[in-house]
Amino acid sequence: MKLIAPFKQGVSYRLGDGQHIKFWRDNWAGELALETQFPLIFRLAVDKEVRVCDVRMSDADSVSWNVMLRRNRYDWEEQQMNDLAALLDQVVAEEGDDLWVWKWSRTGQFSVKTMYVKLRELETGASSYPIAFPYKVVWCRSIPLNIKFFLWTLMLGRTLTLDRLINMGIALPPVCFMCGMANESTTHLFLHCSKALQLWASLIQSPFIFSNLFGMDSIQEWLVAWPERKGPEITRWIWNLLPVAVIWVIWKNRNDKAFRDREFSVSKLEKEIKCTIWYWCGVWTGRKHYFFRDLMVSWKDILQGDLIR
Ligand SMILES: [Zn+2]
Secondary structure: OOOHHHHHHHEEEEOOOOOOOEOOOOOOOOOOOHHHHOHHHHOOEOOOOOEHHHHEEEOOOOEEEOOOEOOOOOHHHHHHHHHHHHHHHOOOOOOOOOEEEEOOOOOOOOOHHHHHHHHHHHHOOOOOOOOOOOHHHHOOOOOOHHHHHHHHHHHOOOOOOHHHHHHOOOOOOOEOOOOOOOEOOHHHHHHHOHHHHHHHHHHHOOHHHHHHHHHOOOHHHHHHHOOOOOOOHHHHHHHHHHHHHHHHHHHHHHHHHHHHOOOOOHHHHHHHHHHHHHHHHHHOHHHHHOOHHHHHHOHHHHHHOOOOO
């Protein structure tokens, strides 16, 4: 395990003359480094390694902050800028040199023991990976390899939704391609988007499971919580492939809309999801007793375990 990252998390600075503190990178105002607290503004910073003393302008009776940005801000960046200004307003500098403080001990002094305790916590997952990884769903053998890979990146939070692209410094409007209403993130796109909700509602056909959707904070959590379903083989096959097919088809259609301006409808997506599941079921020998038509006509019966051949 690399030590520098958790070590840096444990250090916070008390501002003195600001000569030794990096304005964006070090942890000196608020709980986290400013680059983490205000990513939209950080990406606009002219000098990402600038020191606090080069940003903070003070004379006998006033202090101002000269945060240099590459361009004018868009509307959706204003909120973070205002929050940053409010935070800087509260900063008080002490006389003399900057001091660093070790957050994970009561005295503020660094010790190997407190570092060790924190590392153990990070390694056992107590603070870095609060949610289990949905291995069963992601490594299901009948899902094609490229889709497994897509799911893997999705679980790692690497899927290039608009919120991530904007954080990476690309200037884009943040609005979801599917509904045009809310900002796009993976949680929105796959769970809470009005189009996604319509799809889940129509495909799951159970008010109880549907209501669970609103309690989920991430797509990963949703996949881990995906319940088992008992019943004939056809029911289990379709039920287990359903969440991945929904995610994959939403992502494909979202990209078609984003890059090729192709329109879609919820009913088209629903049909495509059923086609996808049918295709993935191709590795199951029992499929020969059924027809694709069954998925279109008897979907509800299949999910309830009432269609057996
Ligand atoms: Zn949406």
